[in-house]
Amino acid sequence: MSSSPVIETQALSKVFGPQRALDGVNLKVAPGAIGLLGPNGAGKSTLIKCLLQLQPITSGSAQLLGREVGREGREIRKRVGYTPEQDCHIPGMAGCEYVTYCAQLCGLPFQAARQRAHEMLDFVGMGQERYRKADTYSTGMKQRLKLAQAIVHDPEIVFLDEPTNGLDPKGQAQILELIQSLWKAYGITVVLSSHLLQDVDHICEQIIIIARGRVLVHDTLENLKAPKRGAAEVVVASRQNDLQAACEQRHWPCTPLPNGHLKIEHKSESLNPLLNLMHELKLAPLEIVPSPNALEETFVQALEMSHAAA
Amino acid sequence: MPLHDTSYQHWEGAHLGLWHRRWTIAQNGLRACLQNRWMRHLVVLCWGAALAMTALLFLAGQLLVADSVIVQWVHNLSPDLQVFASMLTTWLEQHPEVSVRTTQDVLFYYFGTFLMTVSIFALGLAMPLLITRDLASNAIIIYASKAVSRGDYLLGKFSTAFGLLVMTWLGPVCAAWLVGNLLAPDWRFFWHSRVPLFHAIAYGLSSMVILSLLALGVSASSLKEKSTGALWFTWWIVGGVVAPIAAHTKPWLRHLSFNFNLDQLALAVFRLGDDLKIAQDNIPIFGSMLRNVRAETTAALNNPPIWGSLVGLLLMAAIAAIIVAKRVKPE
Numbered sequence: 001m002s003s004s005p006v007i008e009t010q011a012l013s014k015v016f017g018p019q020r021a022l023d024g025v026n027l028k029v030a031p032g033a034i035g036l037l038g039p040n041g042a043g044k045s046t047l048i049k050c051l052l053q054l055q056p057i058t059s060g061s062a063q064l065l066g067r068e069v070g071r072e073g074r075e076i077r078k079r080v081g082y083t084p085e086q087d088c089h090i091p092g093m094a095g096c097e098y099v100t101y102c103a104q105l106c107g108l109p110f111q112a113a114r115q116r117a118h119e120m121l122d123f124v125g126m127g128q129e130r131y132r133k134a135d136t137y138s139t140g141m142k143q144r145l146k147l148a149q150a151i152v153h154d155p156e157i158v159f160l161d162e163p164t165n166g167l168d169p170k171g172q173a174q175i176l177e178l179i180q181s182l183w184k185a186y187g188i189t190v191v192l193s194s195h196l197l198q199d200v201d202h203i204c205e206q207i208i209i210i211a212r213g214r215v216l217v218h219d220t221l222e223n224l225k226a227p228k229r230g231a232a233e234v235v236v237a238s239r240q241n242d243l244q245a246a247c248e249q250r251h252w253p254c255t256p257l258p259n260g261h262l263k264i265e266h267k268s269e270s271l272n273p274l275l276n277l278m279h280e281l282k283l284a285p286l287e288i289v290p291s292p293n294a295l296e297e298t299f300v301q302a303l304e305m306s307h308a309a310a
Numbered sequence: 311m312p313l314h315d316t317s318y319q320h321w322e323g324a325h326l327g328l329w330h331r332r333w334t335i336a337q338n339g340l341r342a343c344l345q346n347r348w349m350r351h352l353v354v355l356c357w358g359a360a361l362a363m364t365a366l367l368f369l370a371g372q373l374l375v376a377d378s379v380i381v382q383w384v385h386n387l388s389p390d391l392q393v394f395a396s397m398l399t400t401w402l403e404q405h406p407e408v409s410v411r412t413t414q415d416v417l418f419y420y421f422g423t424f425l426m427t428v429s430i431f432a433l434g435l436a437m438p439l440l441i442t443r444d445l446a447s448n449a450i451i452i453y454a455s456k457a458v459s460r461g462d463y464l465l466g467k468f469s470t471a472f473g474l475l476v477m478t479w480l481g482p483v484c485a486a487w488l489v490g491n492l493l494a495p496d497w498r499f500f501w502h503s504r505v506p507l508f509h510a511i512a513y514g515l516s517s518m519v520i521l522s523l524l525a526l527g528v529s530a531s532s533l534k535e536k537s538t539g540a541l542w543f544t545w546w547i548v549g550g551v552v553a554p555i556a557a558h559t560k561p562w563l564r565h566l567s568f569n570f571n572l573d574q575l576a577l578a579v580f581r582l583g584d585d586l587k588i589a590q591d592n593i594p595i596f597g598s599m600l601r602n603v604r605a606e607t608t609a610a611l612n613n614p615p616i617w618g619s620l621v622g623l624l625l626m627a628a629i630a631a632i633i634v635a636k637r638v639k640p641e
Contacts (some may be wrong), residue, residue: 052455087447092345102452106456107330122316155322
């Protein structure tokens, strides 16, 4: 797999009247699952729209998949998928017709487009409802439909703008699993724009934190979590008190959380000391989350620094 | 558990070209238009009119054959009609080129203006499906994120409107000309009727281009489906009502009506005044009938205010283009 950057920007700026939505964004993003994080109005959607040429760039330059944005729009978009945040189906069209049509708009012949549409609707888990008009779909179905239309032409990179909005927890988990598989199993670069940290934490390897139109952080999730190693969130089926007491004996701060989990600061790079302790106590962990809230803390920290600088 | 493989599959086929994608947009728009029952009825009406036009052309052709059933039948009717038919037959026999051209010019003029009325109605029904619905549903973003540009999208939508007009206007005109002349008693009718066909196509094509542009402009003017349809019909009807009233007060006001302007275009293209003059000179009874026609009507036929109409239509098309350019954006 090529590791040349899929997204490159140089001093990319976008101005709406007096408001600077993007302010000199410099990025060099390698293929992978990329999380684009930021508070509402940070400039995440604007960055995506500028890269897709849905918005003209005010100044600076950008390359997507090695091609200059602004010059080779059609060629770029042939290799790119996009799910906007809002509903965008064509009224009166059934789900499978809509996805077929989207594939044709990317240049697929009708027969291939129809076959791919059904394959992608299968992939996103839509059943017979694909034959119903999209106007009648629930939010979850619309999200699935949006994902299907974004990948029906087999793009090399797919931009997903808040793809789990309005979904119940089960639906969220299913959609995130599908998105994760796009990169892990099929090599399609995913750019997930979200304000939901747990979504990004769940599936992304690279993180871009953006606020006030500026990139505050761009690093791998692993690197971002490194300073926060030495803490873990543990769930045990029983004898939580025993674990708590044993931790206190070792001077490991241990805090019961409102969700019933225990946050243990074991002060080690690896989880081995904690696992050894649990082994000694003959406690089987139900779940261990290393470096919990690392992303959240990094996010908050970055935002605070941004506010202070402003 | 699905019975087949539901995993993601890569696609390795070749992409089709840009014109295919534009055609896809046009085709999809046309399909959506024809899903409307009333639209299908209008298309049938236009092709029914083409059948009637074919019958008229057949009848006109049969007047050339002295012993045809039509001539015999006309002779059995009133004496006046008998004289008229005899003169027409003589004229047709003596000057086939001029007579066929003149007769078909008049017939295609009326046929064309009838089809224009039905086509304007059809565009009114199609109005929400052109651009309004895409703007209202944010589908415009989906187009913009695919391998088509704004220009491709607009060309596709223009082709939808134009394609609809081909079905309700140009198609019936060409079909009626072809079949009507196939049924004529002489193959030379095809040659003699080339000018009326040219007039009908020139008028039809220029009006269709302008109407398609105007339709796109009106369709892009609002996000509400009912508003754009209502705006189109209001413009059409109010224009039609105002034009004859304004003729006596402020004549320039007539040019705010697109159908008035298109009517003047038809008169200028078909030059009916010339045709009627030729007929008047060759068929005396026809000449005496035309003497009763009011001077204003004759003047309107001979000198339609075509320049004002052309300026009016071009201004309308320019305004429509500006509306489309302002409104059709992904954001």
